[in-house]
Structure formats: structure tokens, C-alpha cells
Amino acid sequence: MIPLLEALRVRGSQGKQYIANLRQANPVGFRGLPVIDSTPCAEGCTACVDECPTDAIQLAPFRLDLGRCVFCDECARICPQKKVAFSAGYRLAARTRDGLVMREGTSSLSAVEANARIQKLFGRSLKLRSVSAGGCNGCELEINATANVNFDSGRYGIDIVASPRHADGLILSGPITQNMAAALELCYEGMPDPKVVIAVGTCAISGGVFEPSPALDRSFINRFTPELYVAGCPAHPLSIVNGILDLLGQVG
């Protein structure tokens, strides 16, 4: 009897933990979407380019590629003009690789447009198989968190499943190591058609900090173009869920 009372006490302390509206959450303090000011760069200044650990920045005109960015804040700290500042924005997903490039004077990425075919197929139920191919367990923990009681992606019919045979798509994290390339492809081939690929996190999108390593084999991502890219290092659960909801054309 006593354990039952204690279980009830735990249930009571739990309360309601879910974020009611994932479309309008407020992750206080999150270093997310950069805001790029249109102030011109100082003459000849290349400080941000020099500091960036993943060559995410190009100058004249200024471009910041969120598919390479690790959100380390170096550029914002070093820029004498304060041209870049990171905000708590978590809408960090795009349908195309180029859609992740922030240009001067922009304050958000283009909204992820729903794909009618994907919406028809998976709009009410999308089952994903996660494969980590060299992921550091940062994105993996965040993909797991999308299903926890706070983010609760299951309420939208978005679930992570245990087998590729049960899956409508692949949620890929990590820079894709050579040692994992064959297994990744086997897993993808094992999924019944039709299927989608979703690349989560900077490593999956561009190789991230591991991009120069000869131990990677990224041919998979070149051959099977993702339907959705979710930036972040690691990607925030809000970025993942919102990106997928947009892709599916769900209001949320």
C-alpha cells in the first residue's frame, strides 16, 4: 500500500510537464538563430572568418551557413561591429541545403514549406528510425528528448521506432564515419518505400567539426538528399519537432 501512495506522490509532483504549444515555446537563454545586422564590415576585417572553427562564414557579401555553424559564439564575440548576435530562435530547419545560409539583413530562415506528397503520406503519422553515424551523443540525446514528457512529439504522430522495417524515414545524426557508412546504407535500404531522410545537427549536415577528417565517408548524404535539414550543435528538440511539423504541413 505504501509504495502505491508514494507512486501517487510522484505522480502528483509530476504535474503537467508538456509544453502546451511547441510552435511558440520560449527556450530562455538558448544560443540559436543568429541575427545578422546590415552594418557594413570594418574595412579589411576578417576576424569572424579567422575565428570560425568550421568555416561557416563568407564575406562580401556576408553569409553565415547554419549547416556548418556550431553555435560557439566566436564570431559574435570577436566582431568589432557587433554584426552577428545569437538569439533564442529555434526555427533552424530548412528544406534545402542552401536554405540554411543566412544572408545580410535577414533575421530568420525561410519557413519550411510543406511538401504535398509527404503531407499526404505521413502528415498524420511519421515513424522514424534514428541512426547515429559518428554522432557524439549530443544530437542523439536531443532526438530522444523530442519523445520525452516535455516535448512529447508522439502527440503529433511523430515517433522514433525500433526497426527500419517499421520506419517511414531515417533521422540521421553524426558526420557519417567510414566505419559506419555500410551499416547506415543497409539500414536505409531496409526501410520500405516511400521514405524520407532527415539530417539532424551540424555534423550530419556538413560534417561539422569533423569535416576535414579522412575517417568520414559522406557519400550517403550526397546520394540520398535529405528532405529536411535541422541545424544545431546539437539540434534543439524544438528545432527538430518544429521542422518536422512544418514539413508535414501540420499546424501543431
Place this chain on the structure above:
Amino acid sequence: MEPRTVLLRENHEHERLDYRGFRDRLADHLAWSRRLLSCFGTPDPETPGGPPLFNAIVLGDRGLEMFVGRGNAGDEFPSLTVQFPQMHCFEREIHEQFGLPFPGHPWLKPIRFEGLKRGRMDDYPFYQLGGKEVHEVGVGPIHAGVIEPGHFRFMCYGETVHHLEIHLGYQHRGAESLLVKTPPRKLPPLVESIAGDTAVAHVVAFCRAWEALCGMPARPEVETIRGIAVELERIAMHLVGVGGLATDVAFLPGSSTYGRLRTSLINLSMRLCGSRFGRSWFRPGELRHPFGSTQKDDVRNTLQSVQRDIATINDLFRKSRSVRHRLETTGTVPTALAKDIGLVGMAGRASGLPCDLRHELPSGVYQTHSIPMVTEPAGDCLARGLVRIREMDDSLAWILRVIETLPDVDADPPARLTPRANHCAVSFEEGWRGEVMHAIRTDAEGRIAHYKVQDPSLRNWFGLAQAVRGNAIYDFPICNKSFDLSYCGNDL
């Protein structure tokens, strides 16, 4: 004299032994049960492509001690593994990286398929269990959950596992060679990605080593904040780990409650530094984010608000008969075996070993504010769960205590540190899994010549293999979760 918590030496200053002398000295240390923290190879700058320098780091009376052995072409280095099983992973790693044959090693198998072995994942030389009624079960590299990849090969008779081989390497990203090639200013994001669930402990170990090389130790108050961050990471990962155990034994109140409690903790991290995983919080010579009264209030309020709920769910977890039934006597590593195979960190402590560098070699804030060392004698899955439960309680109380002594600290401007040429620095941090090592060696121009990282997972994976022997195969997921090791921390 203060014990040496960070080792800094000029390269030629190391005692240079020949292989035989090195091996004898190492064997002496091991025979006297002194703690061997690491043993690794470094390319010998004087004989490129030749036999490596051997480095051993032990915990002595005066703190960290290091000795170095130099071989000559054609030297034999008979394996120490039969006599001292904890050497097995170090010898395997040196074999894989430098091709030394280690005659007498009982299982000189690839540790991560790096270098020449890269891409040859189908070549693992598994043992085979003979007999008509035995069978093998292969699992992975891709698993049912959202976890990193690795292959497990079970050799079974009926449902009983007689032997498990753990075949890793799928996560090998070439981290160590990148650490050498990357300009020092750009190292921290890479260091934070060695094992992203231990980003803080890894970056703190790196900062200490780099600051030692540059002769610029961090201010005590920055060390205090680093300690707070390491303990926050410990609590958060213990919450997710015990939550995972709860899920695996279908104890649903634990599964959901631990999950949301972790969310509160990592969201606190996010308010303090912008990242739920503590990324970009610390850099050599730099505290990135201010830690004033606002932050202190936030830490205090958040921790106090979760403290009672953590205690309540922990209590229920501990008392639950279904939990105890599944975890007790499952996956046992007895103390003597744990010591022989060199288990470290929380898995070692759960087998009764008093191994905790926060105690054995307190650095930074742990010198002034000690934290209890938690050990459990049983060595089973329950013990590993209990160590984590007790440690989260202790870390919570510790942070709440330490924070009261901390003055307001401002963020630092970008720092430019220059490392000394021809030096070697080694530093450790007791992360949530166990001791994390970063060893950096510079050349005559002050560039990084060699970088060695050691995650506790390297040593503890073999503990998991031992733990499942004699257990039923269906208990493997619980055993695996109870060790909660890093695949990429091993594969680097």
C-alpha cells in the same frame, strides 16, 4: 608539497627508459596496486615511423607521475596483459596505432578500426564457442533505441551468455589526428564533440592542460564555476541514465519523471551558458558567461525546486520490488575482477573500488570543497544505479553549498594564450562516467605534436563484457544501460 594535479614537463625532461626498463617499472607499479591512469604511445620525433615512445601515467604519493620508455627497432615488448589484465586495452590501442606485436597478448584485437584497419569492419576476429547446442547472437551496430552504434556478439548456450565480444569502431571520426591538425583557437568545439554527453568534463580537462602549457592557470573562482558545471553535467547524465534503467525495467514513473527532471537541469545549463550541454561555457583562459547574483539565484532556485522531487522518485525507485528484482544480482562485476580489469569511475565505484579523482587527486574547487565518494560493494546493475542516485543527491547538495562561497564573477574577454615549446601537459577531470584525460605535447615550434584523449569508456567496455557472463541474454540491455558507456569516447 601540493600533489601534482596537472602534469607539465619539458619533453626531454622525462625519464627515458628503454622498453625493458619501462616494462619493469610499470609492472612494479601494478604489482604494488598503484593506480595506473593511462598508458599510451606517442610517435617518437627522433625516429619517425619507428617504435613509439611509451607513456605511463600513474597516481603516486605526489600526485600524477609519468614515465616514458623509448624502444629501438626490433625491440620486443612482451605483453603485460596476462599478468595485469587492465593493460589489455592500452596494449591493443598501441598495437593498432603503432603496429607493436605485444607477444603473449591473449586477445590483441582491434579497438576502433583506425589507421590501416579503417573501413574493415567485417574483419573482427571473434572468438567462437564450440559445441552443437551453442549459438551466437549478433546485435548491432544499429540498435533499437536512439543510441550510438556498436556491435555485440553473444555466445550463448540456451539463454545464458557465456561470452560477449564488444566490437566497436563504428564511431571512429579520427578525433585525435584532427586535434593535432586543428589550430589551437579552434580546438574547443572539437574537444566538446569527443563525447557530447561529457562535453564539460572534456573541455575542462583540455583547458587545464592547455593553461598549464601556457603558464596561465585559471582563477580560483573560474575553477569553482567549472566544478559547478561538471557537477551539473553529472546530475543531468545520472538522471538520464537512471531514467533509462527505469525504462528498461518498465518502471514507468521513473522513466517519465527522471526525463523531465533532467530537462529542468539542462535548461538551467542553457540559461547559464546558452547550451543544454554546457558547450562554449569554458575556453582556456576564458570564462564565457558571467556568474553573478542572477545566475546564483537561478541555480539555487532550480536546484531547490528539483531536489525534493529527485529525492521522492529516487526513494520510489529504490523501494520498488520490480526494480530490485530485475537489477539485483544482474550483471555483477565483483570487486576483485573490477580491480584486475581496471574499471574506473562510477562503474568502478559500484564494484566497491574507491576510484574517484575528485578524492584521490582533488584539483580546482574540490581541493577546498570536498564531495563524498560514493561506493557500493555489490557490483551489480542495482549498485551502478544506486551509485548514480547517491551521486546526484551529493552533487546537488555540493553545488548548493559551494555557490554560497562564490563571489560574483564577470565574463572574460577573448584570451590569447601561447603554449610553451617542447612541453607535455597531462590533466584529468572526473566526469560523470569517470576520469577523462587530455595529454598534449608540443614540438620545438610550440605546435601540437601529439594529442591523446582518454575517455573512461576505453577501460570500462570490458567490464560490460565481463558483467553479462553467466547472465541471461535478455538482461543485456539493462547491463548495457547500467554501464552507460560512450561509443564515440572509445572510438575517438
